[in-house]
Amino acid sequence: MTEYTIPKLSLASTWKEIEFPPLKNDLLLRAAKGEETERAPVWVMRQAGRYLPEFMEVRKSHSFFECCQTPSIASALTLQPIDRYPRLDASIIFCDILVVPQAMGLEVLMEPSRGPVLPNPLVTPADFSRLREDVDVQKELGYLFEAITMTRKGLAGRVPLIGFCGAPWTLMAYMCEGGGSKTFEKSKSWLYKYPEESKALLLRVADVCADLLVGQVLAGAQMLQVFDSWAGELTPYQFKTFALPPLLHISHKVRHVLKTLGHPGVAITLFAKGANAPSTYALLADPAVTGYDNLGLDWTVDPVEVRELVGKKVNLQGNFDPTVLYGGKEGIEQEIKRASERWLKAGGGWIANLGHGITPNVKPEDMGWFLECVHKYSARS
Numbered sequence: 001m002t003e004y005t006i007p008k009l010s011l012a013s014t015w016k017e018i019e020f021p022p023l024k025n026d027l028l029l030r031a032a033k034g035e036e037t038e039r040a041p042v043w044v045m046r047q048a049g050r051y052l053p054e055f056m057e058v059r060k061s062h063s064f065f066e067c068c069q070t071p072s073i074a075s076a077l078t079l080q081p082i083d084r085y086p087r088l089d090a091s092i093i094f095c096d097i098l099v100v101p102q103a104m105g106l107e108v109l110m111e112p113s114r115g116p117v118l119p120n121p122l123v124t125p126a127d128f129s130r131l132r133e134d135v136d137v138q139k140e141l142g143y144l145f146e147a148i149t150m151t152r153k154g155l156a157g158r159v160p161l162i163g164f165c166g167a168p169w170t171l172m173a174y175m176c177e178g179g180g181s182k183t184f185e186k187s188k189s190w191l192y193k194y195p196e197e198s199k200a201l202l203l204r205v206a207d208v209c210a211d212l213l214v215g216q217v218l219a220g221a222q223m224l225q226v227f228d229s230w231a232g233e234l235t236p237y238q239f240k241t242f243a244l245p246p247l248l249h250i251s252h253k254v255r256h257v258l259k260t261l262g263h264p265g266v267a268i269t270l271f272a273k274g275a276n277a278p279s280t281y282a283l284l285a286d287p288a289v290t291g292y293d294n295l296g297l298d299w300t301v302d303p304v305e306v307r308e309l310v311g312k313k314v315n316l317q318g319n320f321d322p323t324v325l326y327g328g329k330e331g332i333e334q335e336i337k338r339a340s341e342r343w344l345k346a347g348g349g350w351i352a353n354l355g356h357g358i359t360p361n362v363k364p365e366d367m368g369w370f371l372e373c374v375h376k377y378s379a380r381s
């Protein structure tokens, strides 16, 4: 693969001409630069999702991927939580990580009871022949760029807009398993049986991810996040050997291409869920090396302990237990107070978030209360 080929994107030459309303709340962007902000900016993974009645209403008449692929719907869904919760400090574009395998030529369905299903997964490396050689991100995923520009205008500067993609290992897991998995039998056996082919696949996926992220930034995304939801399935050795190189390809390519196009660049967050070995943190501690300014933490770690391991160069995001939202008003308040004290003790840039996505049975008013508590208890005196 030629390193860092400039993707063919319609916005490559025109991005400077798009005019956006000025940003009124820059808390997120400041925390992502390492500032110890007056209180933590807060947003939630999957904040536009099934716990919101207004989301379910739209889903009655549109399939999941129809929502992703129709810019006006994706934009409306992104704005739903922002309209409902004035305390949110960021929006994240409505889409899914699995649009990358789709762009590479695999069919992906979203089944109501099972979640994502890929009816024809990759079984052996011979199946690479079913993947597109050169993925034209503009052609396959241009709808996402359109949705981003539309959404950033619709936000009217209320909060910044985050673009995202899945991490290559997590996407490979879906592409080989054919959907979610408890054992990761198929995808992990690839790492043992076909290590070199796995690396090649991961890099191919990474290249598409990088182009997708570049396109999102040119379209107006003000920050980026890479979701490695299944990083915790890997041994620390496998994370270093298989997951990390393509993650670095993404961040370095995104930075290189944006610079080449005269763009100042944006902060990038890596959420490698479950990648909590001290030796893994050591690999991710320096943004100058990794290209990732922020690390998203899941709820199983303590921010003071992580801060001791990573130092202060990298900013941290997280990591309230997602099930705290089922804890009732008092339970929510107590836990946000307790956990916020740990975060303030940890110091450095902090973006408040849950340690994983918000789940469908959360009551919308409890989400509102959670946000209120974060505003209160994350304040630095």
Ligand SMILES: Cc1c2[nH]c(c1CCC(=O)O)Cc1[nH]c(c(CCC(=O)O)c1C)Cc1[nH]c(c(CCC(=O)O)c1C)Cc1[nH]c(c(C)c1CCC(=O)O)C2
Pocket: 044, 045, 046, 047, 048, 049, 050, 059, 064, 092, 093, 094, 095, 096, 097, 098, 110, 112, 114, 115, 116, 164, 180, 227, 229, 357
């Ligand atoms: C692993 C993963 C996926 N998708 C994503 C991840 C990484 C984050 C994580 O670990 O949760 C990322 C994602 N998916 C979605 C977003 C939108 C932006 C946001 O965070 O609000 C984002 C950032 C919408 C979605 N993606 C999905 C929904 C719900 C599906 C529906 O409407 O039927 C939404 C709102 C579907 C989806 N998509 C995926 C799964 C496993 C599921 C089923 C689980 C579920 O239903 O919650 C794959």
